[in-house]
Amino acid sequence: MKKxxxxxxxxxxxxIIFVTIYWNLPITITRKSDIESGNKIIQNIKNYQKTNGKLPDNNDWNTLRKLGFPLKEKAPYLDYATDHQGNFELIYIDGFDGPYLLWNSNEQKWTIDFPKFK
Structure with a gap:
């Protein structure tokens, strides 16, 4: 019984120790695959912007899929938003409430935050 x-x-x-350590790991470790695929899409968006002189429209999913966006049915799915001033965000939506994994073109880094352009 004692044993x-x-x-x-x-x-x-x-x-308890394992969960505590996992929660304190940086997002570059815990969300590595999402960040890697997001970085490829960011580069594709920047190339599109250079070529066309503008960002893709927020709801132009045909163009966004060509740039590497996965289907919305996948969880977590990747969302895209612009502020119509040449700035954009990529947001991994993986639940109803944030904060979410987010890349903002103003900050140029991945963070866990709430969307700023919606």
Missing amino acids: ALIIGASIIIFI
């Missing part, structure tokens, strides 16, 4: 209690307590402590 089982020690083992149970050890497992609970291990789980």
Whole structure:
């Protein structure tokens, strides 16, 4: 009985430590694949902007899919927003409430935040 209690307590402590460490890891580790695919799309958007002199429209999903956006049905799905002044955001929507994984062209970095252009 005493041995089982020690083992149970050890497992609970291990789980608490593991979850605490995971929550404190930087997003470049926990969301690495999302950031890598997002960086490719960012580069495609910048190339589109150089070629066409403007950003793609927010709801032009035919163009956005050509730039590498996945289908909206995938979770988390990638959203795109502009402020019509040459700035844009990529937002990984993975739930109803934020904050979300976000890249803003003004800040030029990935953060966990709320969208600024919507």
